[in-house]
Amino acid sequence: MNDIFDIYLLEAVINGLLLGGLLALLALGLNLIFGVIDVVWICYAEMMMIGMYVIWWLHVEQGWPLLGAFAAGIVSIAVLGAALHQFVIRPVLSAEPINQLLVTGGVLFFLQAVATVAFGVEFRNLGVRLPTVAIGEMNLSLARLIAFAVAIAAIGGTWLFLSRSYIGTAIRAISQDRGIMPLMGVDPGRIYLTTSALGGGLAGLAACLLVLQYDIHPAIGLSFGPITFLICVLGGLGNLIGGFLAAFIFAQFIAVGGFLFQLEWGYVIAFVFFIATMFWKPEGLFAKRR
């Protein structure tokens, strides 16, 4: 009896690890945008939700091959990210920080409504069901394993882009000193736009991975949005590595807490842990010492 209990617990831990990869991907996009533009996109998960609908519509309604629909989903959310910056964020860049936060809150309602108008409130799914993989006595979902691998690869790719390419270096530079970069001949407007498109593209990629595991409905963003902000804050807003580690900590609380008690209690424990951590280390768990 005891052995079986342990195997289930291990399965929960592994599922938490797999969920962590996905959350880390979402947190990366949001953190990147905050680090560079200094604005939190409250509507980040809603952009991902739109991406899920784009993929569903192209694949199921238009008969596109799945990979083509994925590529189109990523590109369209990257464009949506750039458009969000151009038309909504740019006019409020010099406004009160709280107005910047709120304006993306308005976009959250707007995107939810767009999805409702276009697709209704019914639950949709791709109709693609990937098998489960049996490892020992555990059954792990193949979709989750793929999602984990792709998310980690994408995080690695983004890291390489930021550290090796010219524009990546400019992005990192501007996040360190906003004032000095224009003097160095870098156009901040262009960097902001590129970062927004990159952040959007990451949300689009997350959409590809989630659409294999979850049904799509207009409110699905709400199940991922709040967790994503809290992960970013927990790791230190704008701190990419901190956000990555925090995603795995959070996912373990949700998976193991949910396994030991009930799904909601897993979230409650994770949120209470978040609040407690804020008091203990307000600048985030992994902030560099000041």
Added chain:
Amino acid sequence: MNRSWILGGVGLALLLVAPFAGFGTYPLHLAIMALLWGFIYTSWSIMGRLGMVSFGHGAFLGIGAYGSVLLWNTFGVSPWLGALGAIVLTLALAVLIGWPCFRFRIVGHYFALVTLALSEVVRLVIVAMRDHTGGSLGITPKSALTDGATVAVGALQFSDKLVWFYLVVACWLFALWVWRRVDRSMDRLALEAISEEEDAAASIGIDVSRTKLKVTMLSAAMTCVGGVLYAQYQLYVNPETVSGIGISLQMVFGAIAGGMFVMLGPTVGAVFLLALSETLRIAVGNTIHGLDLLIYGALLVLFIIYLPKGILGTLLARLQRTG
């Protein structure tokens, strides 16, 4: 100064006799909702205008609504006493979250996101305790209006909307009075100094954490009362409508859309949001599902970009410039 007192007096008198003008029950219902939300938004703005922007007032609204309903349904405790219990719980939670936040200087984005996490905790606890709270399906207070009675004072249930109207007007006036008291007090000057520059404020001898905490407790307790009234008036609550992210954001929007730096601003915001959603619901709501929300969201975005001071705030600033 005198002119605005006279205007206010006439306005209040008109409001008090308005139910007898024979508009019918539906406009009366709208007036009650506008004033109830006006009360709640004003309570929010008491702290919001001083630089403490909470995204988590849904937590206090939820405790008020569920606290009073659960005590009534399970133990038969009158909502009047239930409200007291909910207020005590709200104050405890406000101190538990506020004190460390202010002590450790959690401000701005961080404060907004910590309070957002708080409201999620409350919402999830309500959903998780589904054996008692009905989970996400919501809960209805047991009716005390048996045998054709229209008034059950002890159970805070009235089938006559007129009673509700005056009750809500009283609460709303109380919130305006509190707003004014805070506005006129030393604390406001202290808090404005704090929201400008905390270190400087502390250096001239302002107890930053204590002052912030006082205002937070006041705002939280009043929001909790709003939750009690909401539950008793609607006779139905669910976790999403009292503690969801949507409702917490809506409070912030309402206060800012009206103008949180003027006394009647949040009320104007409540009237505006209600009028907007009612108009959109009647005009387009039934033909295309979600279209009303789409226009609503787009307007909110335009408002924040083009009218950051809010409707009343912008109007008053313009009047001052010309007159």
